[in-house]
Every structure is written in C-alpha cells, then in structure tokens.
Amino acid sequence: xxxxxxxxxxxxxxxxxxxxxxxxxxxxxxxxxxxxxxxxxxxxxxxxxxxxxxxxxxxxxxxxxxxxxxxxxxxxxxxxxxxxxxxxxxxxxxxxxxxxxxxxxxxxxxxxxxxxxxxxxxxxxxxxxxxxxxxxxxxxxxxxxxxxxxxxxxxxxxxxxxxxxxxxxxxxxxxxxxxxxxxxxxxxxxxxxxxxxxxxxxxxxxxxxxxxxxxxxxxxxxxxxxxxxxxxxxx
Numbered sequence: 001x002x003x004x005x006x007x008x009x010x011x012x013x014x015x016x017x018x019x020x021x022x023x024x025x026x027x028x029x030x031x032x033x034x035x036x037x038x039x040x041x042x043x044x045x046x047x048x049x050x051x052x053x054x055x056x057x058x059x060x061x062x063x064x065x066x067x068x069x070x071x072x073x074x075x076x077x078x079x080x081x082x083x084x085x086x087x088x089x090x091x092x093x094x095x096x097x098x099x100x101x102x103x104x105x106x107x108x109x110x111x112x113x114x115x116x117x118x119x120x121x122x123x124x125x126x127x128x129x130x131x132x133x134x135x136x137x138x139x140x141x142x143x144x145x146x147x148x149x150x151x152x153x154x155x156x157x158x159x160x161x162x163x164x165x166x167x168x169x170x171x172x173x174x175x176x177x178x179x180x181x182x183x184x185x186x187x188x189x190x191x192x193x194x195x196x197x198x199x200x201x202x203x204x205x206x207x208x209x210x211x212x213x214x215x216x217x218x219x220x221x222x223x224x225x226x227x228x229x230x231x232x233x234x235x
Contacts, residue, residue, distance in 0.1 A: 056231060058194075059213040060103060061091040062201050068103075070218060070230050076100050094202055095210050096192075103212070103228050109191035111142040111223040112205070113216055118196035119147025119174070121154045123216040128163045130220035130234055136168035137226030143185060146174045167224070187211070194222040 056070040068074065077099045080088045092099065113119075113127050124146065136142055144164060146152040152174055155161055161171050187193045189208025196219050197204075200211040212228065221231035 056215055056218050058103060058218060058228065059200055059211075060095060060097055061088070062094055063091075064198060064200060064213060066091065067213070070214075070228070071102070071104060073100050073102050074098065096190075104230065106192065106228045108137075108140060108194050108222045108227055110187050110193040110195075111140055111219050112145070112193060112195040112197060113219050114143065114145030114147065114172075115195075115197035116147055117198040118216055119145060119151060121151050121158075123196065124151070124155050124160055125158070126216040127220040128160045130217055130231055131167040131169065131224055132163050134167055134224040134234075136223055140223055140226055142169050142223050143172055144169055145172045148174050169223070194219050194228065 057067050058070050059067045060074045074092065074097050077085060077089070097103070113123065124144070127144070146155060152171070155171065164171055186206030187209035188206065190210065192210045192212065193205055194212050194214050195205065196214060196216050197211075198213065200213050205211050214222070215231075217231040218229075221229040221234055224234070
C-alpha cells in the first residue's frame with residue numbers, strides 16, 4: 001500500500017490519533033546540503049558551500065532527465081549524441097520547443113502543486129512564500145493538492161490555506177490528481193503545465209498535454225506571473 005493511501009486508511013480507522021507531519025528542525029538542518037544537491041547537481045559537500053541559493057531547474061522534454069537550469073537554453077542539436085537526435089527532436093516537437101531557445105517567459109496554462117513527490121508541508125510552505133501578497137494570474141488554472149490528509153491538516157493549522165485563498169488559489173482534497181490525469185484533473189491537449197510531479201512523458205497529464213517539471217517555487221512563480229519565471233526574481 002502506498003504512503004498516502006496507507007495514511008488515508010489509517011486516519012479512517014484511527015481518527016483521533018495525532019500523527020507527526022513535519023521533520024524536526026534538527027533533521028531539516030542536516031538535510032539541507034542533500035536537498036541543495038538535488039537542484040544544483042553538485043555533491044552534497046559542494047552544494048552546502050556554494051554561495052547563493054540553489055539554481056532552479058526545469059524540464060524541456062518528455063522524460064525527467066531532459067532538464068536545464070531555468071535561465072539556460074534548450075540544448076542545441078549538435079550537443080546531442082547522433083544516436084539520440086531523432087528521439088530528441090521528436091520530444092521537442094511534442095513540447096513545442098526549439099533547440100537553443102530559452103523557456104523563460106513562455107506562457108503557462110496550468111500549474112499543479114502536489115503528487116507524492118512534492119505534496120509535503122514543506123512544498124506548500126515554499127509555494128506560499130512566493131504567492132503571499134500576490135495574485136494568481138487570471139488565465140492560469142492552478143490545482144493545489146496535498147499529498148495526504150495529514151498534510152492538508154497541517155496546511156490549515158499553519159494558516160497557509162488563508163494565504164492561498166487571498167492569492168486566488170483553492171486548496172483541493174488530497175489525491176493523485178493531475179500527476180497522472182486522475183478523474184477530471186486532466187490538462188487539455190496542447191496546453192502547457194508547470195507541474196511538481198515526477199513524470200512528464202507524452203500524455204502523462206492528459207492526451208496531448210505538455211508538462212514542464214519544476215519545483216514548488218518555480219510552480220508558484222509561474223502561477224502568479226502567468227509565464228515560466230525564475231522564482232529568485234520574486235524573493
């Protein structure tokens with residue numbers, strides 16, 4: 001049984017039992033170098049010593065490995081091994097991107113915060129830190145889906161739901177949602193989604209949907225500006 005499903009079942013059976021929803025602050029401090037290494041690509045020891053915040057990354061293709069720094073350009077075709085160029089161009093054609101172009105400023109249609117990978121309380125805190133005092137872009141459809149009922153309760157306990165509401169966002173019930181186009185939570189064909197989920201292959205979020213994988217901070221920046229935005233410019 002998966003984590004969120006187990007917690008959901010446990011909560012139904014034992015509704016009065018209080019469960020821990022956050023990592024102790026001491027553990028958070030020990031995990032910071034490792035967390036930084038995930039976004040910088042550096043070893044943990046180097047990541048902790050780097051000056052400035054970790055550089056945000058986004059994907060441009062149809063697998064999680066096709067990623068770049070948010071201020072970088074899509075790799076030129078001559079940098080791709082010859083054996084992989086056909087699939088590389090096919091991936092870019094599906095996404096509607098071109099070799100050598102930057103993704104900064106690309107209009108965004110949907111933003112998804114959630115999934116078992118980025119539906120933790122820490123992710124909602126990060127998202128809230130960007131959207132607080134701002135408003136959701138009118139044309140952006142945003143789905144904020146906690147990874148479990150425990151996370152949903154913590155969001156409300158910390159008042160983050162009020163931050164989201166004031167910024168024009170609605171908190172949804174925990175579940176898989178747009179991570180795999182569950183129920184009606186599907187991205188329409190051709191629309192561009194900035195998603196905190198962990199898969200971006202063709203049709204993952206709906207037939208013909210185009211998915212850019214990103215961190216909660218990048219997702220929040222896109223939600224309030226309406227375009228792919230470096231969140232460091234809003235911090």
